Amino acid sequence: MPAITLSMIVKNEEKYLRDCLESVKDVVDEIVIVDTGSTDSTIEIAQVYNAKIFHFDWINDFSAARNFALEQSTGDWILYLDADERLVKSSHDELKKIISGDQKLGYYCVVNNIDTYTGRTNVMRNTRLFRNQPEIKFTGKVHEQIVPSLIENKYKLINCSIVIDHVGYNIPTDGKKKKAERNLAILLNQFERDKHPYDAYQLGNTYTIIDEYEQALHYFKISSDDKRLNKTLRADSYTSMAFIYHSIGKGTEAEKSIEQSRLINSNNPYASYLSSKIKLQKGSLAASLTECKNSLALNSKQSNLQIESELSCLVDEEEIIFYGISLGLLSKSIDGVKHFVEKLLSFYQKEYPADSELRIKIIQKLLGGLSLDPMEVKLFRETTNDKNISLFTSLVAASKDNHQREELSKFLLEKYPQMIDVLKLRANILAEENRAKDAMLLLENNIELLDAGGYLFLISCAVQLGDSGKIIYYLQKLEAISNVPESVLHKITSIKKLLGL
DSSP states (O other): OOOEEEEEEESSOTTTHHHHHHHHTTTOSEEEEEESOOOSSHHHHHHHTTOEEEEOOOOSOHHHHHHHHHHHOOSSEEEEOOTTEEEOGGGHHHHHHHTTOOSOEEEEEEEEEOOTTTTOOEEEEEEEEEEOOTTOOOBOSSSOBSHHHHHHTTOEEEEEEEEEEEOTTOSOHHHHHHHHHHHHHHHHHHHHHHOOHHHHHHHHHHHHHTTOHHHHHHHHHHHHHOTTSOHHHHHHHHHHHHHHHHHTTOHHHHHHHHHHHHHHOTTOHHHHHHHHHHHHHHTOHHHHHHHHHHHHHHHHHHHTTOSOOSOOOBOOHHHHHHHHHHHHHHTTOHHHHHHHHHHHHHHHHHHOTTTHHHHHHHHHHHHTTOOOOHHHHHHHHHHOOTTTHHHHHHHHHHOSOHHHHHHHHHHHHHHOTTOHHHHHHHHHHHHHTTOHHHHHHHHHTTGGGOOHHHHHHHHHHHHHHTOHHHHHHHHHHHHTSTTOOHHHHHHHHHHHHHHTO
16 A cells, blocks of 8 residues: 655644644654754654654755655655644545555645634645655745645646644734744745745735734735736735725725635635625625625535635634624524524534534524523523624623623623623613713723724713713714724714714
8 A cells, every 4th residue: 555654844843743743643654754953852752753853954945844854755645744733533534545546646635723812713725645756846935835846747636625733823912923923034035036926925914914914915915916826815815905904994995805806716705704794894784694694605615625725714604603693683684693593503413412402592592582591591601602702792782681681791791801892781781770980980991992882882971970071081082093983973973062062
């Protein structure tokens, strides 16, 4: 049977390497480790797994190190991973089946970029498995690629369902920024030398991570315009620009960018999800709901390998569903709410078969404004997460059971003390209890988190307390916010007119 080599480059990977090698030890025939200067226990860990260990002087060139590793790899097939990646066990049988052939093939594997800090897993497709031939080489000093060489050597590239979990970016934002900044100088140097659109694309991604949006837009415009870059990455460049424009409140530019993206690639579920957010910001509720449904449908097709794509930016299924329910409520679409509740039941039956019916019952009760029993309250507490918190907050706010509103709002504030929707929910309840001072204090203690709605609430509390000084102060703060919604601007005008300002 053909042999398979795990080909890796490493440096100071003692935190990750053991789990990586453990995930492949029963399915690969050879482990080739090229070390570029480790000073920790990386080498000792590799030795435990009988790896063939080689040393390579680091020259700021990832492809050079990767190609040196390929030169040492004797297997008929190459699987390449980073130390912070793991081959999912359920993929072992498919891997063995794939390598039984001898064709010139490369396989797009599913790579889950896990990020529990943001609550979002970004799912991509990358070519990580290919038939080994001496002419196959990586290119690019950073964000190295194998696909150009495979295409040049007439390999056929196809999708497979092999799954790799990537945990290296499952770190706080500061850590992600440090990783991005580490590669920035190499990328800039390479782009200045070659002016290749792929490097511009990666520079756009890097500048986005470090929140330098102007620079990110500059490089995404270059990559989106250059037809040397494949269509999928050009489309993603436009999607990335749409995300930036949406983030800084430039709705028209965001809408234009997402339209350009979808003209090139209409099968990206994340692009549809972002389009839904953009249309919601614009106030187009029905269109936003339609885009959300489209995103969920594309998500399912991509997950089930029904769409061939080099880059699949999947959205968390639970996140889309709860967002869709919220949109259905906002747009007063009974059919929309029903559609996503049915999707949620299917999701729960798949993920939580033991209590799926009870979970749905809680949602249906909250949607109907009904009270939860003690067991349901307990499960509500257990199931509240970053994906459903916005919907749960609005449903608690609409509850007719004052005791339940009090109890659940306190719980949500304890769990999400810095979420603006939760803060406003709790402040509203305090104000309804004639505790305007407490409500105002709660928001004032979190003033750096407030949006336009939060400042409007503070103004209403100040009116209730007859504090004209604070009314004027918060009006000024509200007017200083950029990209204030038009509806809020009308309210500001009305308040100023009433006060004679």
